[in-house]
Amino acid sequence: MVNPESIRQFRDEGYALVQGLLSPGEAAALRAECHDLANRLSRTGNIDATWGSARAAVQEAQQTQILHCHNAQFYSAAFSKLIVDPRFTDACAAFMGTENVQLHHTKMFIKPPEKGSPFPMHQDAPYFPHDRHSMIAAIFHFDDAPLEKGCLRVVPGSHKLGMLEHDSEGGWHLPFEKYPIEDATPIPAKAGDAIFFSYLTIHGSGVNTSSEARTTVLVQVRDPEDPPTIQTHLSRGQGMMLRGIDPTAVVRGLD
Ligand SMILES: O=C(O)CCC(=O)C(=O)O
Incomplete structure (x- = not known):
């Protein structure tokens, strides 16, 4: 599924699109x-x-929304199955150049029609820096994401x-003037x-101005032998092995 050209592109350009993974x-x-899931959660809060x-x-972002759920695999087994699917985990291993793939976290996002919020340009690294920078993200697309839906930009x-260096006000982001979303x-x-x-x-995405939602799940994974440099952004399920083994395993007692 991951051809040598995709691996070259990932290595040289920092990203690759894998078509038809699902x-x-x-x-x-x-x-x-x-x-x-979004409907169930929305009944209980914002x-x-x-x-x-x-x-x-972004001017149009005054009235926008992005529906979100952190660690979606705790809310539906469909997402648990997705993150251990070998089509996905083998692709992660190929891009990372490692046998072992460990979960950091997942995020479901729905950018609603006509008013789906943008993401200013940023790197994910400042949120959860790791020693060897093995961490990658995969964004699964469950509907088409053309430009007008606020597709990912890199x-x-x-x-x-x-x-x-990022500005941390309102979420880590790079200077807007130097990294406008529309130039990526x-x-x-x-x-x-x-x-x-x-x-x-560096990535981000624009407003969904289309008449359809953009529906994705982002999965962030790392090599288990690449330790975080600061203990931050911890969440339920972090450290779960999605492929291979954790060679750093030690007895931790009941955790
Ligand atoms: O889904 C997107 O358009 C980007 C998401 C993103 O950049 C993030 O969650 O860090």
Whole structure:
């Protein structure tokens, strides 16, 4: 599924689009799971996760929303199955160049039609820095994400810049003037596709102005032998092995 050209692109440009990782039927079923989960959660509280910085950076973001659930695998077994699916974990191993793949966290996002919030350009690394920068993200697309839906955008090659200084107000983001969202390279995707990128790759996305929701799950994984440099962004399920073994395992007692 991951061809040598994708691996070259990941290594040289910091990202790769894997087409058809899931079948259209699987993507449609997972899309329904996401919308069902968002409906269940919305009955209990506000699940909008729009960054303060998004509202500051993008005029249209004043009234926007992005529906969100952290660690979606705790709410539906469909997501638990997804994150251990060998089509996904083998792709992670190929891009990371490791046998072992460990979960950091997952995030479900629904950008609602006509008002789906943007993400200002940023690297993920400042949120949870690791020693060897093995961390990558994969964004599973459960419906088509053309440009007008606020598809992911990246700055190709930016993973080679190391960890950049971010402004932490309203979510970590890079200076808006230096990294406008509209100048980054869009990666339109189809339902069933997954985009893989390094946690050092500068990325973000625009407003969903289309008449359909953009529905995704982002999975962040690392090599278990790459320790965090600070203990931060801990969450339920972190450390679960998705592929291979944890060679650093020690007796921890009941945890
Ligand atoms: O889903 C997107 O468009 C980007 C998400 C993102 O950048 C993040 O969660 O860090």
